[in-house]
Amino acid sequence: MGNQTESIAKQGGRLVICLRPITLGLWIGFVGTLFAGQLAAQGKLSDLSKTAQARVVKIYGAGGLAGLEAYQSGFLVSPEGHVATSWSYVLDVDPIVVLDDGRRFESKIVGFEPALELAVLKIEASELPFFTVNKQSGIQWGDPVLAVSNLFGIAAGNEPASVMQGTVASITDLDARRGTYKTPYRGQVLILDLIANNPGAAGGALVDAQGELVGMLGKELRDAATGVWLNYAIPSDALRGAIGDIIAGRKSSVVDTSKPMLDRGKSHSPKSLGLVLIPDVLEATPAYVDDVLADSAAMRAGIRPDDLVLLVDGRRVENQRSLRELMRRIDRRDEVEITVQRDTEIVPLMLRP
Template sequence: MNINRRKFFGSVTSLSLGAAVGRSLLAADLRGSIADVQQRMVKIFGAGGLAGLHAYGTGFLISPNGHVATILSHVLDSDVVNVVLHDGRRIPGRVVGTDVDLDLAVLKIEAEGLPSFDLFKAVDVSPGTRVLAFSNMFKVASGNEPVTVQRGVVAAKARLSARRGRFAAPYRDEAYLLDAVTNNPGAGGGVLTTLDGRLVGVLGRELKNPQTQTWINYAVPATKLAATADAIVKGEFRPKDKFAADEPEGTGVTPVDLGLVLVPDVVARTPAYVDDVVVGSPAAKAGLAAEDLIVFVNSDLVASISAVKDALQQSRPGDDVTLTVRRGDDLVSVTLRVPPRGTR
C-alpha cells in the first residue's frame, strides 16, 4: 500500500513539474514573439497638441527600406512627421501614399536593413482567437521604450458600421471586433498579431457604434491592405477615383465650384481652412462647415490652399471628390459630386 502511495504521489509530482515546464516554455515563446514584434513598431509624432488633438500615433514597418504603414490621421498634417524606431532613433518621415477607403497611409523614412512585416504573409483568424495588440496609446513611449502590449480575443468579424461625431467612418468593410480596450488616443496604426507574432490586422481610430453609442475596438484585416500598400511602396498606386488615362486631364474645378470659400491665400503655405460654405452647394449638402481644415483631397495629402486647388484640377464634372477635413479633434471624410458644366 505504501509503495502504491509513493508511486501515485511520484506521478502527480512528475505531472506538476511537466506542466510547470510547459508553462515556462509558453511564457518564453510569448516573450520572444513580443520582442520580435516590438522591433517592427514605430512611434509617430506630428501635428496636434491643440484643442485636445493628440500629436502622436503608431505605425509599423512594412519594408526593410523604411516604409511605414499607419492610419490616415491629423498627426500626418505637418511639415515634419517624426518616426521613432524601437531603438530610439528619430527619423523624419514623409507621406508617400494614402487610400481614404482603407484608412491607410504609407510613410517613408531614410533607413535600410530594418526589421519589417510582410503584409502578404498576414493571416486571417476566426472569432475566439487570442491576440496581442501593440500600440503607442496615450504616448506611453517617446524614445526607445517599447509600445504597449494588450492581450485580447477576437469577438467577431463583421462589416464595420461606425461613426465619429455626425460622420461615418471612412473604412466600411469587414473588420475584427475585439474583446479588449485597444482603440485609444494614439493607438491607430498599431498592429494586431497572433500570440506567436503573426500579423493579423491594423488597429483603427476611435469610433462609436451609431446604434448604441458605445466605443468600438476594432482592427482592419492586414490582408485587405497588402495589395494597396505594396503598390504605394513600389510607386504604382493610383487612387480608385482617378479617371482613365485616355480622358481629358482636368477641367479647372475650383473650391468655389463645390461651394467652398477658403480663407485668403496670403502666404506660401496658407492652411486650407474653410471660411464659408455656399448654401445649397455640394459642400453644404455634404455637411462641410466654416473652420473645417481640408487635409486630404481624395488620397492626396494637401498642406495648403494651393495644394487643394492643384488636387481639384484633376477632377471633372460628374466625378466624386472625397475631402477629409479636420474638425476639432475629429478627422471627417465626405464625398462631393462635381457639378456639371454650366451649373457651377
C-alpha cells in the same frame, strides 16, 4: 467595468453589446492558458513580443483641437522604411518617426487611402525589420492576439512599445453611422476583448500567435448614444492592396511635377469649377468648401458646403495652396476627380466642365 467584460456579436446586421459577468482573475487565467497552448510550439511569449515591438514605430506630429494628443503608432511594412499607420490629424504635418531602437527620422507622407483610414509614410532607412502584409491572415473568432502600440505616448525613445494580450471577440462589419461610431471606414473589423482604443494606440499592429500581422489598430471610437467604447482592428488583408499601390506609386500624395504648370487661363482653379473655399488666412488653411456656385461643375457633381477636399486626381490635398497648385496642372477642358470628406463619409466625385 468592474467584474464584467464585453462581447460583441452581429445580430440582424447590427452590432450588439452583451455584458457577461466574469471575475477578472478567471478571465486573465483563461486568456493566459489559451496563449500558453497556442505559443508552446513558437517559444516564449516575451520573444514574440520583442519581435513585434521591433517592427512597431512611434509617430509624433500635429495635435488636434481641445488638446488632443500629437502622437500615434505605426508599423514597418518594408525594409526600406515604409510605415503603415492610421490616417488622422496627427499627420497634418510631416511627422517624426521613432524606431524601436530610439533612432529618430523625419518622414514624408507618400500616400493615403481615406476610406481605409490608412496612410503610408517613408523614412530614409534600410535593412529594417518589417511585417509582411499577407493576402489572407487566417484569423478567426477566439484566436489569441497581441496589440502592440505606443499607447499614452509612454515609449518616447528606445523604450519598447506597449503590448496587450487578448483574443478576437468577433469578426463583423462596421457600420459607423452618424451619431454612433464616427469613422469613414466601412468594412470588416476584428472586435477585440482588450483595451485597444487608448490615446496613441491608433495605427499599431495586431499580431497572431505566430507573430504574423493580422490587423491595424483602429482609432478611438465611442458610441454617442450609449457611451460604449469600441476596441477594434482593421484586418491586414483589407489594407494589403492599398499599401502595395502606395508603395508602388500607383497612389501617391506627391504632386506630379512632370506635369507642367499651365497658364491660369488654360488651367482649372477652384473658382473655375465653382468652389468657394473658406478664407485662406493660415499658412496651411484646410480646403473646406464654404459655398458652391450655381450652375457649376461642382454643383452638378454634388459637392456641398462644409465638404473637405482630400484628393484631386488621386493626389493628396494638404491645404488650399496645394489644391490650387494641383489644379494649375490640369487643363481646363479636362474633367477632375475630387474626393471629399463629408462628416464621416468619404465621397469620390467627378467634376466635368
